[in-house]
Amino acid sequence: MVVIQPSRGWVGLKLKDLWLYRELVYFLTWRDIKVRYKQSVLGILWAILKPFMAMVVFTIFFGNFAKIPSDGVPYPIFSYTATLPWELFAAALGVASRSMVSNSNMVSKIYFPRMIIPLASVMSSVVDFFIGFTILIGMMIFYKVTPTIATLWLPLLILLALITALGVGFWSSALMVRYRDVGYIMPFIANLWMYLTPVVYPSSMIPEKWRLLYALNPMTGVVEGFRYALLGTTQSVSGGMILVSSLIAIAVLISGMFYFRRMEKQFADMI
Amino acid sequence: MSNLAVRVEDIGKQYNIFQETARYITLREKIVETLKTPVKTLLNPTGSEKFWALRHVDFTLDHGQVLGVIGKNGAGKSTLLKILSRVVEPTEGLAEIHGRVGSLLEVGTGFHPELTGRENIFLNGAILGMKKSEIERKFDEIVAFSEIEKFIDTPVKRYSSGMYMRLAFAVSAHLEPEILVVDEVLAVGDAEFQRKCLGKMSDVASEGRTVIFVSHNMSAIQRLTQECIILDKGAMVLRARTPEAVDYYLTNDFSASGERRYTEEESSSAAYPFKPIAVRVKNPSGQVTDSLFSVDPLTIEVEYQLDADITGLRIGIYMMTSRGEFIFTSFDTDEPEKFQSMSMRKAGHYISRCVIPADTFNEGRFVIGINASSYMVKRYFSDERAMNFSINTTGAPGMHWVEIRHGPIRPRLDWRIEEIA
Numbered sequence: 178m179v180v181i182q183p184s185r186g187w188v189g190l191k192l193k194d195l196w197l198y199r200e201l202v203y204f205l206t207w208r209d210i211k212v213r214y215k216q217s218v219l220g221i222l223w224a225i226l227k228p229f230m231a232m233v234v235f236t237i238f239f240g241n242f243a244k245i246p247s248d249g250v251p252y253p254i255f256s257y258t259a260t261l262p263w264e265l266f267a268a269a270l271g272v273a274s275r276s277m278v279s280n281s282n283m284v285s286k287i288y289f290p291r292m293i294i295p296l297a298s299v300m301s302s303v304v305d306f307f308i309g310f311t312i313l314i315g316m317m318i319f320y321k322v323t324p325t326i327a328t329l330w331l332p333l334l335i336l337l338a339l340i341t342a343l344g345v346g347f348w349s350s351a352l353m354v355r356y357r358d359v360g361y362i363m364p365f366i367a368n369l370w371m372y373l374t375p376v377v378y379p380s381s382m383i384p385e386k387w388r389l390l391y392a393l394n395p396m397t398g399v400v401e402g403f404r405y406a407l408l409g410t411t412q413s414v415s416g417g418m419i420l421v422s423s424l425i426a427i428a429v430l431i432s433g434m435f436y437f438r439r440m441e442k443q444f445a446d447m448i
Numbered sequence: 449m450s451n452l453a454v455r456v457e458d459i460g461k462q463y464n465i466f467q468e469t470a471r472y473i474t475l476r477e478k479i480v481e482t483l484k485t486p487v488k489t490l491l492n493p494t495g496s497e498k499f500w501a502l503r504h505v506d507f508t509l510d511h512g513q514v515l516g517v518i519g520k521n522g523a524g525k526s527t528l529l530k531i532l533s534r535v536v537e538p539t540e541g542l543a544e545i546h547g548r549v550g551s552l553l554e555v556g557t558g559f560h561p562e563l564t565g566r567e568n569i570f571l572n573g574a575i576l577g578m579k580k581s582e583i584e585r586k587f588d589e590i591v592a593f594s595e596i597e598k599f600i601d602t603p604v605k606r607y608s609s610g611m612y613m614r615l616a617f618a619v620s621a622h623l624e625p626e627i628l629v630v631d632e633v634l635a636v637g638d639a640e641f642q643r644k645c646l647g648k649m650s651d652v653a654s655e656g657r658t659v660i661f662v663s664h665n666m667s668a669i670q671r672l673t674q675e676c677i678i679l680d681k682g683a684m685v686l687r688a689r690t691p692e693a694v695d696y697y698l699t700n701d702f703s704a705s706g707e708r709r710y711t712e713e714e715s716s717s718a719a720y721p722f723k724p725i726a727v728r729v730k731n732p733s734g735q736v737t738d739s740l741f742s743v744d745p746l747t748i749e750v751e752y753q754l755d756a757d758i759t760g761l762r763i764g765i766y767m768m769t770s771r772g773e774f775i776f777t778s779f780d781t782d783e784p785e786k787f788q789s790m791s792m793r794k795a796g797h798y799i800s801r802c803v804i805p806a807d808t809f810n811e812g813r814f815v816i817g818i819n820a821s822s823y824m825v826k827r828y829f830s831d832e833r834a835m836n837f838s839i840n841t842t843g844a845p846g847m848h849w850v851e852i853r854h855g856p857i858r859p860r861l862d863w864r865i866e867e868i869a
Binding site: 178179180183184198200204208282285352359445446 | 478
C-alpha cells in the first residue's frame, strides 16, 4: 500500500525505493552513453582530445615556462594523471547539475525516485574517463613508469571522485530547478575549483601545516591519490589527507541527498 | 482482505500564482530581492498569491472498477491524476493506494529521438516501471501492436508522427499494473489510431483492472467507465453512474446565453495558428439564444481567427444529445467544390456559418462541439462541448398526442396514405 500525503521539511532518503528502481538507473545511464556517442561524430576522439590538449597546454606553460615542480616525475605525465580524474569529476558534475532540468519532461509525467537522474548522469561520465585512461597507459609505457601494488587504490579513488561529483551534483541540480542561473554559475565554480585542486601543481608546494586543511577539497585527495597510485609520488600525499577528503566527500553526498529529497516534492511543480 | 483499491480523503493541492506564470526565478533575483526587502521577505517568504487547483476531494474506488474523471480545462483533473501517480505531492489530505500503480499521463515519456525503436521500448518501459525481464517477455507483442516491425532498428527521429505515437502507445498499453491512471492519451493521433487505443483501453477495463480515466471525450467515457466524478474549479461536484454524470456534465454549468466565447487562456498555443473566438446559435430573427423552436431553422456560427495561413482547414460541428450520443457531424468544406476553392485559408478573422433546417430536432437539450482540423494533418482545436441549447417542439409534428417521442430528431416527413383496393 502506498500512502500519499503532504510531507513537511526534511524527509527520509527512501533508499529502498532507489534500490527497487535500480534497473532504471542502468537504462538511463545506458541512454546517456549511447546518445552521447551517437550524436557527436568526434565522440571517442573528443574523450581523448580534451584531457590530452589540456595536458599539452599545461606542460608548455606551467611545466616549461613557469617551471612548476612536479614531484620528480616528468611534467606531462604528472599533469595528465591529474587531468584525467579532474575531467571525470568536472564532466560528471556538469551533467549532474543540468540533469534535472534537461529531464524535466520525465519528472513532470512519471513517478520514480528523482535521485536516479543525477545518479545516472554521473555514471554515464565514466566512459570518457576510461577512454582517456588508454592514453595514460601509453604515457606510462613511454615514460617507463612501472605500476606498483598501490594501483589497487584506483577504483576507490575513482569512486571518491564520483561521490564528490554526485554530492555536489545533488545540491546543484536541485538548486538549478529553483534558480536557473545556477546553470551559468556552475562552469565558473568548476573552473575556480580546478585551481584549488593540485592539477597543474603538486600539493607539496603547500606548506605542510596547511595540507590537511587543503585536503578539505575532496578532489585534492583524489588527484594526489591518483599520482600516488600510478606514479608512486609520496611527497604530496598522506593517509590523513585522503581520509579528510573522503570524509568531506561523504558529508557532501549525504547532505546533498537530504537537500535534494527536501526539494524533490517541488520539482514537478516548478519544472 | 478488503477490496479497496484507492481511497482519497480530503485531497487538496495549492499552487502559487507565480508558479503559473514565471515558474522559476534566478538566484541573482532572489539575492537582490532578499537584500532589498528583508522584512517583506521574512514575513512572506514566497511573496506570491496562492490558489487551490484541487480541494476537498474525497472518493473511494474498489478493485475492478473503472472510474471516469470529467471536467473542463483547469477543473483539476490533471492535478488529481498527478497526485495519484505521485508526480506531485498534495498540499493537504491523504490518499491510499492498494496495489501497483501505472500512470499514463502521456505516451512516450523519455523517448529519445536518437535511439532506435527497440532501444526506446526498453527505455520507456523502464521509465514506466517495467522490469527488463518483463519488457523482454512482451517485446514481440509490443512490436506487433505498434506495426512498425520493419523500422524497429531505425532511430525514432526518422519515424512519422503516426509511427511514433503507435510505438509509444504500444509500450504503455503493455504496462500491467493493478491500478492504471490514464490521462487523455487518446486525444492524439488519427482516427484509426484512436480507435485502436480505445479498443485496447476497453480490453484493459474488461479484464477487471482498476482504472482511473480522464478524458474530454464523452463517447470514450461512456464506453469505458461505469462511474464518473465531475470536477469543477478544483472541487468535486458529483459522483454518479456514467450516463447520469455525462448528462449532468453536458447540460449544466454552461452559460445559458446561446453563445460560448473563448478566452485567451482557453485557446491554447497548441492550437496555433487557429484561435477560437466564439460559437453561437441564432434564431431566424438573428437573435443569439439558447432556446429555440423545432419548427424554425437555426443558425450556428463559429467565429475564429487564423494567425497564419492554413492549408486544407475545415471547421466542423458535432451535434450531440445531452447524453453525449452523436447525432451528426458536419464540416464547412464538406462540398467538394468548396473544399477545392478554399484549399488554403488565409490568415484573418472568419465566421463559418450553417443553417440547420426546420423540423430537425426533437424536444430536449443538445450539445454542440466544434473542431478545426486539416484532414490527416493536424487537429488544431477541438471542444466537444462548446455549448448547448434547448429545443421546444411547439407546433412540431405529432404534438396533438401528449406522449414522449423517442429519438433525438423529429423530422417532418411527407407521409402518403394510400388505400389499396
